[in-house]
Amino acid sequence: MTHKTPSSSCPNLYQTKEEGYPGLYYNDNNLVSGSLEALIHHLVPTVDYHPDRTYIFTFLLSSRLFIHPYELMSKVCHLCTEQQRLGDPQADKVFRKIAPKILQLLTEWTETFPYDFRDERMMRSLKELTHRLASGDEVISQMSQGLIRRLTVLSQYEEALGKINATAAERLTVLKAKPQAAIQRDLLSICNDPFTVAQQLTHIELERLSYIGPEEFVQAFVHKDPLDNDKNCFSDHKKASNLEAYVDWFNRLSYLVATEICMPGKKKHRARVIEFFIDVARECFNIGNFNSLMAIISGMNMSPVSRLKKTWSKVKTAKFDILEHQMDPSSNFYNYRTALRGATQRSITANSSREKIVIPFFSLLIKDIYFLNEGCANRLQNGHINFEKFWELAKQVSEFMTWKKVECPFEKDRKILQYLLTAPVFTEDALYLASYESEGPENNMEKDRWKSLRCV
Secondary structure, eight states: OEEEOOOSSOTTOEEEOTTSOOOEEEETTEEEEEOHHHHHHHHSOOSSOOOOHHHHHHHHHHGGGTSOHHHHHHHHHHHHHHTTOTTOTTHHHHHHHHHHHHHHHHHHHHHHOGGGGGSHHHHHHHHHHHHHHHTTOHHHHHHHHHHHHHHHHHHHHHHHHHHHHHHHHHHHHHHHHSHHHHOOOOHHHHOOOHHHHHHHHHHHHHHHHHTOOTHHHHHTTOOOOTTOOSOOTTSSOOSOOHHHHHHHHHHHHHHHHHHHHHSOSSHHHHHHHHHHHHHHHHHHHHHTBHHHHHHHHHHHTSHHHHTOHHHHTTSOOHHHHHHHHHTOOHHHHHHHHHHHHHHHHHHHTOSSTTTTOOBOOHHHHHHHHHHHHHHSOSBOTTSOEEHHHHHHHHHHHHHHHHHHTOOOOSOOOHHHHHHHHHSOOOOHHHHHHHHHHHSOOOSHHHHHHHHHHHHO
16 A cells, blocks of 8 residues: 655655555655654564565664664564564464564574674573574574674684784884894795785785674764764764774785885895785786785885885886776776776676685775765655665675675685784884985985984
């Protein structure tokens, strides 16, 4: 049963009551807006209705802009148990019918947004609802075990990251205390094969990508909901910071590349390091690892590196020019986006796991999502949630979800990985100092900077 609703902006907009709850608005059978209450009802299965997976993902992703996940879970529990009204002789039969559908919803939630369940309140509601569904059911047991496993693996990953960062900080302290004694090794002395280094970079990228929860994209840009008098839905506690850790990795790789280039005293050696990283970057491009590729290019374009004119004169730059052209920011990164589409297409039709690899230039992906978020309002003028915006957001995030599930097909080399993750990297000032020592300052501004850096 549908009701046409007058609308100046969209004459085909209509409201439907097919799911038994008013307040959802459609255009050409696509849900475009609705009240929060109606959208929550639309999430909960009934005897005749089951939400599709796309809606479940989209709503669970975007709802956190308007309601805490634990509050949503509480409402879902209430709506589910409402269908099991006491005193109704048919209620138990009805509830048995919808129990598998509710379980399917909970499975989607725990598998796709496991970090929500780091909140005790979420776990409590989940236990209460699964107990009502059927205690001791094998499917429930599998779901609970899967969730606990995912949360345990996340904790172990966070612990490992903490140790890696501590080791890197420790090595940097040693480097500062004994600058010459500490620099005994560089990447080329550990591995001089660009293909192997590109493979190890891909290992790091795919591991770090795999831990980013889809909700982290939303929480990165969260604003206070104007209709919510309470503080915004993430101000109490973020459940994960894997997105930030991944951005930190990009910055580390850029600085590592710059450090490796500025470190050697001999021009010939510096030129060799630059050519090596150009080859690593090219292998990254061939693999589909655009994030490492861009980090390497960024490192080479840092001022302390780019100013080394005598060093660059010894480098065959043709390959580097091609790579820079691929990642050229003009026309909104048109060349890169074309290459990304090609890699995505290859991934869809892939026969091997190697062909499935798509690691996007992450900062640009975040920027795209940011502009989508900023460009459209979360709510319409009537206070309804602008669901058209969230379909688009979910589309972008779900593509990322496909990419992050790819397992790295390359063999791990612990020695190279350890070096890439923990080798000391110079700060910007230290890079400039090393750069000026390799090739002296060329103008007054550089001379002043060099003087001030040496006084520190």
